[in-house]
Amino acid sequence: xxxxxxxxxxxxxxxxxxxxxxxxxxxxxxxxxxxxxxxxxxxxxxxxxxxxxxxxxxxxxxxxxxxxxxxxxxxxxxxxxxxxxxxxxxxxxxxxxxxxxxxxxxxxxxxxxxxxxxxxxxxxxxxxxxxxxxxxxxxxxxxxxxxxxxxxxxxxxxxxxxxxxxxxxxxxxxxxxxxxxxxxxxxxxxxxxxxxxxxxxxxxxxxxxxxxxxxxxxxxxxxxxxxxxxxxxxxxxxxxxxxxxxxxxxxxxxxxxxxxxxxxxxxxxxxxxxxxxxxxxxxxxxxxxxxxxxxxxxxxxxxxxxxxxxxxxxxxxxxxxxxxxxxxxxxxxxxxxxxxxxxxxxxxxxxxxxxxxxxxxxxxxxxxxxxxxxxxxxxxxxxxxxxxxxxxxxxxxxxxxxxxxxxxxxxxxxxxxxxxxxxxxxxxxxxxxxxxxxxxxxxxxxxxxxxxxxxxxxxxxxxxxxxxxxxxxxxxxxxxxxxxxxxxxxxxxxxxxxxxxxxxxxxxxx
RNA sequence: GGCCCGUUCGUCUAGGGGUUAGGACGCAUCCCUUUCACGGAUGAAACACGGGUUCGAUUCCCGUACGGGCUACCA
Numbered sequence: 236x237x238x239x240x241x242x243x244x245x246x247x248x249x250x251x252x253x254x255x256x257x258x259x260x261x262x263x264x265x266x267x268x269x270x271x272x273x274x275x276x277x278x279x280x281x282x283x284x285x286x287x288x289x290x291x292x293x294x295x296x297x298x299x300x301x302x303x304x305x306x307x308x309x310x311x312x313x314x315x316x317x318x319x320x321x322x323x324x325x326x327x328x329x330x331x332x333x334x335x336x337x338x339x340x341x342x343x344x345x346x347x348x349x350x351x352x353x354x355x356x357x358x359x360x361x362x363x364x365x366x367x368x369x370x371x372x373x374x375x376x377x378x379x380x381x382x383x384x385x386x387x388x389x390x391x392x393x394x395x396x397x398x399x400x401x402x403x404x405x406x407x408x409x410x411x412x413x414x415x416x417x418x419x420x421x422x423x424x425x426x427x428x429x430x431x432x433x434x435x436x437x438x439x440x441x442x443x444x445x446x447x448x449x450x451x452x453x454x455x456x457x458x459x460x461x462x463x464x465x466x467x468x469x470x471x472x473x474x475x476x477x478x479x480x481x482x483x484x485x486x487x488x489x490x491x492x493x494x495x496x497x498x499x500x501x502x503x504x505x506x507x508x509x510x511x512x513x514x515x516x517x518x519x520x521x522x523x524x525x526x527x528x529x530x531x532x533x534x535x536x537x538x539x540x541x542x543x544x545x546x547x548x549x550x551x552x553x554x555x556x557x558x559x560x561x562x563x564x565x566x567x568x569x570x571x572x573x574x575x576x577x578x579x580x581x582x583x584x585x586x587x588x589x590x591x592x593x594x595x596x597x598x599x600x601x602x603x604x605x606x607x608x609x610x611x612x613x614x615x616x617x618x619x620x621x622x623x624x625x626x627x628x629x630x631x632x633x634x635x636x637x638x639x640x641x642x643x644x645x646x647x648x649x650x651x652x653x654x655x656x657x658x659x660x661x662x663x664x665x666x667x668x669x670x671x672x673x674x675x676x677x678x679x680x681x682x683x684x685x686x687x688x689x690x691x692x693x694x695x696x697x698x699x700x701x702x703x704x705x706x707x708x709x710x711x712x713x714x715x716x717x718x719x720x721x722x723x724x725x726x727x728x729x730x731x732x733x734x735x736x737x738x739x740x741x742x743x744x745x
Numbered sequence: 746g747g748c749c750c751g752u753u754c755g756u757c758u759a760g761g762g763g764u765u766a767g768g769a770c771g772c773a774u775c776c777c778u779u780u781c782a783c784g785g786a787u788g789a790a791a792c793a794c795g796g797g798u799u800c801g802a803u804u805c806c807c808g809u810a811c812g813g814g815c816u817a818c819c820a
Contacts, residue, residue: 247820248820249819249820251819251820281820283819283820284818284819284820286819287819287820348818352818355817355818366746368746368747368748369746369747369748369816370747370816371816400818402818404818420750420751423749423750425748425749426748429747429748429749429816430748431816434817434818436818437818438818439818441818443817443818443819443820444819444820445820448820463814464749464750464751464813464814464815465814465815465820466814466815466820467749467750467814467815468748468749468750468814468815468816469815469816470749471749491750493750493751493813494813494814496812496813498756501812501813502812502813502814503813503814547757547758547769548757549757551757551758551759553759554759554768555758555759555767555768555769557757557758557768557769557770574751574757574758575750575751575752576750576751576752576812576813577750577751577812577813577814578756578757578758579756579757580756580757581756581757581770581771583756583770583771584756584757584769584770584771585770586770587769587770587771588770594783628782630782630783630784631781631782631783632782641781641782691779701779702779703779703780704779704780706779707779707780713780713781714780714781715780715781715782716780716781716782717780717781717782717783718778718779718780719779719780
């Protein structure tokens with residue numbers, strides 16, 4: 236390992252849709268490694284497949300990274316560094332990839348192939364019919380195809396000049412051991428015979444991922460390639476390309492992250508998964524397909540909780556700490572501690588993380604976050620009042636919106652009353668008890684939870700037993716909730732009076 | 746099918762040749778609380794299987810099973 240080399244990592248998504256949480260985790264791990272080593276974190280857009288380009292995806296990726304707090308310091312949307320442009324379609328215009336592809340051809344490590352789609356199809360069908368175990372364009376089959384290895388030099392020249400459509404393929408050798416080190420998995424050993432002659436440059440002049448990412452990683456001086464495990468099978472081909480380019484020494488270190496798996500069932504997490512929590516950081520609307528997906532931001536996740544949950548999917552700090560600030564993550568992060576096995580996504584635990592962060596929030600902070608919901612419901616109360624409600628309800632909530640849902644009765648007078656309690660507890664005598672108690676409450680000064688509690692006690696001692704569940708239902712409508720004295724304190728005596736009177740009027744006929 | 750990767754409680758994981766195999770989520774019971782929640786306590790719950798290596802394997806090696814990934818002019 237070259238210790239002199241500055242850590243430069245990149246997140247390189249293709250703009251083919253909304254960034255799903257697996258992608259965010261990959262970005263996060265890249266970010267953490269960069270920050271830990273005071274390195275650079277780059278966003279590169281890999282838009283080499285024009286047929287799959289989705290409008291808005293790039294903006295989505297940028298916004299998602301910003302929201303999650305894992306911002307690149309270089310690249311598309313984050314300011315050009317010394318290696319612009321950072322969009323592969325733009326880099327293609329500069330002829331960067333063509334140059335490398337031709338270099339490989341000149342070295343005899345790649346070749347032109349003129350086969351049409353139909354010819355390729357026919358070849359595969361033929362191989363399948365012949366029960367060839369893995370039908371692919373490789374060191375054997377290429378000799379039966381139309382390419383610069385089988386055609387004469389003159390023919391090739393003629394076809395090239397006449398504008399015949401072609402691709403450039405990697406000439407993968409027969410029976411050669413390819414070895415490389417993966418930081419997470421250790422040494423990998425693969426025989427080249429298992430690798431096909433990958434297309435490097437497509438007929439539209441665009442590079443494939445295989446060529447493009449290597450060229451860019453080299454030119455952008457990337458030190459570590461951190462990507463998902465789905466890339467592991469093609470990594471040996473990539474090693475070969477570095478070698479043929481004479482860039483073995485400059486090859487970045489590799490780290491293949493374990494996949495995030497579906498919570499139930501099998502397979503890797505997909506955007507369509509409906510296990511209860513979103514698969515996207517932000518709302519995503521695909522204009523082309525019309526599909527809509529909700530995001531973590533929109534259902535009320537805190538970005539800190541979101542990345543905390545993600546970082547622990549496949550990594551842990553080596554102790555029992557689970558709530559980690561971004562600073563702590565950076566400090567403790569290391570690729571060596573990344574797990575090898577895939578991690579099943581657990582929605583329950585994910586919610587728990589948000590709950591932990593919610594509890595740590597200050598009541599005024601929460602009140603501010605609750606404001607939009609209150610506004611929506613035309614509720615206009617002082618911030619102090621809202622803050623008190625937040626303080627009281629937050630222990631029960633997972634999300635800010637839970638405070639609204641669970642504490643609604645603190646904002647709005649109840650119109651319905653828990654039926655079970657009413658049926659069981661409400662009697663003509665209840666009215667008297669409640670009214671007497673109200674009088675005592677009116678004489679409670681100052682109107683604090685402590686004094687209210689004291690009023691209850693003396694009332695119960697000197698007058699009669701208090702039916703707490705009934706009182707609670709009359710004031711809040713609900714059979715359960717936080718301490719009644721606390722609720723009463725927040726509501727204040729005026730609201731209590733009003734609620735009790737209204738409730739009695741409604742219930743009297745029951 | 747072929748190639749590659751993986752396998753510790755239901756889930757996320759710690760650990761690692763000799764441990765009562767630890768923590769967290771979830772679950773259950775109890776305590777606290779006039780209720781729910783929070784908090785506290787307790788409990789049920791795991792080294793996939795078979796062979797080696799070894800005095801001793803959950804830990805190392807090899808197989809098998811199972812799971813996953815890849816197998817495009819997609820990334």
